Amino acid sequence: MDILNAIVAFTNFVFIPATAYGAQLALGALGATLVYGILRFSNFAQGDTMAFGTMATIYGTWGLQAMGVSFGPLPTALLALPFGILVTVGLLLATDFSVYRFYRKQKVAPTILVIVSLGVMFVMNGITRIMIGVEEQNFTDGERFVFTAREFKEWSGLNEGMALKTTQAVTIVTAVLVVAWLFWFLQKTRTGKSMRAFSDNEDLALLSGINPNHVVRVTWILVAILATIAGVLYGLDKSFKPFTYFQLLLPIFAAAVVGGLGNPLGAIAGGFVVAYSEVFVTYAWKKVIGYLVPADMAPDGLVQLMSTDYKLAVSFIILIIVLLFMPTGLFKGKSG
Amino acid sequence: MISVQNLHKKFGAFHAVDGATLEIATGSITGLIGPNGAGKTTLFNVIAGRLPASCGKVLMAGEDITGLPPHELFHKGLLRTFQIAHEFGSMTVRENLMMVPENQAGETLWNTWFGRGRVAEEERRIRDKADEVLEFLTITHLADEKASNISGGQKKLLELGRTMMVDAKIVFLDEVGAGVNRTLLNTIGDAIVRLNKERGYTFCVIEHDMDFIARLCDPVICMAEGKVLAQGTVDEVKNDERVIEAYLGTGLKNKVKSNA
Ligand SMILES: Nc1ncnc2c1ncn2[C@@H]1O[C@H](COP(=O)(O)OP(=O)(O)OP(=O)(O)O)[C@@H](O)[C@H]1O
Numbered sequence: 001m002d003i004l005n006a007i008v009a010f011t012n013f014v015f016i017p018a019t020a021y022g023a024q025l026a027l028g029a030l031g032a033t034l035v036y037g038i039l040r041f042s043n044f045a046q047g048d049t050m051a052f053g054t055m056a057t058i059y060g061t062w063g064l065q066a067m068g069v070s071f072g073p074l075p076t077a078l079l080a081l082p083f084g085i086l087v088t089v090g091l092l093l094a095t096d097f098s099v100y101r102f103y104r105k106q107k108v109a110p111t112i113l114v115i116v117s118l119g120v121m122f123v124m125n126g127i128t129r130i131m132i133g134v135e136e137q138n139f140t141d142g143e144r145f146v147f148t149a150r151e152f153k154e155w156s157g158l159n160e161g162m163a164l165k166t167t168q169a170v171t172i173v174t175a176v177l178v179v180a181w182l183f184w185f186l187q188k189t190r191t192g193k194s195m196r197a198f199s200d201n202e203d204l205a206l207l208s209g210i211n212p213n214h215v216v217r218v219t220w221i222l223v224a225i226l227a228t229i230a231g232v233l234y235g236l237d238k239s240f241k242p243f244t245y246f247q248l249l250l251p252i253f254a255a256a257v258v259g260g261l262g263n264p265l266g267a268i269a270g271g272f273v274v275a276y277s278e279v280f281v282t283y284a285w286k287k288v289i290g291y292l293v294p295a296d297m298a299p300d301g302l303v304q305l306m307s308t309d310y311k312l313a314v315s316f317i318i319l320i321i322v323l324l325f326m327p328t329g330l331f332k333g334k335s336g
Numbered sequence: 337m338i339s340v341q342n343l344h345k346k347f348g349a350f351h352a353v354d355g356a357t358l359e360i361a362t363g364s365i366t367g368l369i370g371p372n373g374a375g376k377t378t379l380f381n382v383i384a385g386r387l388p389a390s391c392g393k394v395l396m397a398g399e400d401i402t403g404l405p406p407h408e409l410f411h412k413g414l415l416r417t418f419q420i421a422h423e424f425g426s427m428t429v430r431e432n433l434m435m436v437p438e439n440q441a442g443e444t445l446w447n448t449w450f451g452r453g454r455v456a457e458e459e460r461r462i463r464d465k466a467d468e469v470l471e472f473l474t475i476t477h478l479a480d481e482k483a484s485n486i487s488g489g490q491k492k493l494l495e496l497g498r499t500m501m502v503d504a505k506i507v508f509l510d511e512v513g514a515g516v517n518r519t520l521l522n523t524i525g526d527a528i529v530r531l532n533k534e535r536g537y538t539f540c541v542i543e544h545d546m547d548f549i550a551r552l553c554d555p556v557i558c559m560a561e562g563k564v565l566a567q568g569t570v571d572e573v574k575n576d577e578r579v580i581e582a583y584l585g586t587g588l589k590n591k592v593k594s595n596a
């Protein structure tokens with residue numbers, strides 16, 4: 001029995017990575033949930049918006065690097081973020097102007113908008129791949145670790161090491177700041193209140209003189225900000241590959257639905273539920289259990305519930321269970 | 337002020353509004369009565385841009401406003417209340433009122449960052465206005481209550497309050513007095529008259545309570561089955577053969593008789 005080592009191993013291999021991943025999903029899901037709450041459709045292009053924003057930020061990063069600019073121990077990409085966000089805002093506003101506005105005017109059913117967003121997704125997907133290619137891009141620079149496993153071992157005297165990657169720390173700090181800012185924005189500012197009013201009761205919002213065009217525009221701007229930040233954090237933490245981002249759509253929607261579509265608080269909770277579930281069932285628990293049980297009872301196998309190849313299945317199962325038993329999600333959302 | 341010309345609204349094959357033609361004179365408080373299902377609310381919905389017209393025209397001060405979206409009509413000074421009260425449930429009663437004035441500086445991202453002073457000052461002004469309206473409606477004590485928690489009658493007052501937040505030209509009230517007690521109903525009546533006299537609002541009022549109509553409205557328009565049956569003073573309309581028939585036909589004979 002070695003509880004301390006078990007806790008350290010758990011923190012290192014499960015808790016920290018899952019928390020960082022959860023924060024990335026939460027930001028992605030926030031974007032999806034805003035679109036659902038205000039424009040009233042599930043935006044299939046969310047994953048590819050993240051990919052596009054990340055791609056733009058990567059170009060910004062390369063530009064800065066070429067100019068010899070760096071951000072000390074932090075990734076240069078953080079400096080390029082504003083650029084990536086601006087480009088993405090431009091793209092989303094242009095998309096809204098040229099595509100969604102047309103359908104909004106016709107007052108089409110939400111299902112039609114979902115299919116429209118599927119088309120937008122393919123186009124964005126194509127733009128990103130044409131501009132940066134389909135291969136994996138690693139754009140993380142700066143210090144790799146806040147502290148390494150070896151440093152931790154020396155400091156603690158334990159067998160088990162624990163490391164905190166800079167990207168994980170950056171992810172968590174950024175996510176906390178962005179979410180705090182978003183909630184302040186939605187709760188306190190007049191613009192945020194118009195958005196909430198619009199999401200609450202569109203009919204009344206219109207009759208109260210709230211300009212729907214403003215609300216829609218601000219929504220897309222927020223979505224661009226959230227999606228780009230989420231995408232860049234994910235890319236820094238793992239790596240950037242357009243296809244992976246497309247696949248993120250599933251966990252993101254699972255997160256948004258678990259929390260209750262249209263509910264920002266729910267999107268955050270959902271992000272962590274999905275991330276923890278995914279990491280829990282795909283992690284090989286052999287090591288942690290080995291510390292907790294007497295040596296002769298230590299498991300021979302990996303004690304892994306599911307291969308990481310199937311991690312998307314976790315989101316899928318969560319999605320199905322929630323839709324079957326709790327269609328409005330943990331926090332009351334608008335679906336169901 | 338408002339001129340409705342041969343307006344039709346069909347739901348599938350059903351004619352909810354069937355060629356309605358009517359005038360709402362500037363400065364009047366026009367009553368709109370008619371049996372349940374006569375198409376009064378539907379008429380409001382079409383005039384106020386919530387539903388598209390099947391055919392026909394709506395003019396406001398001579399200008400064609402048919403099919404304009406609600407927020408543009410709001411901009412022109414055309415407001416309405418809902419028969420079934422609507423509210424922003426997650427906000428307080430005061431915040432509900434404060435949403436109303438349009439083009440608030442704080443509604444743009446730019447001002448949210450760079451126009452803090454202006455936004456704050458404007459917000460104070462609108463807040464004072466909202467408090468004034470709440471006091472007028474005698475619901476000051478509800479100011480900080482969440483709007484989803486207040487009673488049905490109080491929501492009706494909130495609906496009326498919304499129209500008082502700006503300088504409207506014409507306000508369509510859809511049974512603003514339904515489910516409201518007598519005392520409050522009188523308060524609402526007084527409010528309507530005052531807004532009409534002091535601030536020059538034109539009103540079009542749907543109401544089933546004939547006392548209320550008789551007290552406030554001239555002229556009165558009666559609709560049935562999507563058509564305008566009669567128009568005139570309360571007494572003229574009440575004694576009109578076709579009107580009595582329309583009410584009798586739908587079994588509302590007593591309603592008319594008791595008020596006659
Ligand atoms: N969205 C809709 N779809 C289909 N039918 C509708 C719709 N809205 C109203 N109707 C029908 O149109 C008719 C007129 O309805 P409306 O609500 O205008 O009546 P009203 O005169 O306001 O009645 P009340 O006094 O009961 O409020 C009713 O028969 C109703 O069933």
Ligand SMILES: [Mg+2]
Binds near residue numbers: 376377378419510
């Ligand atoms: Mg009605």
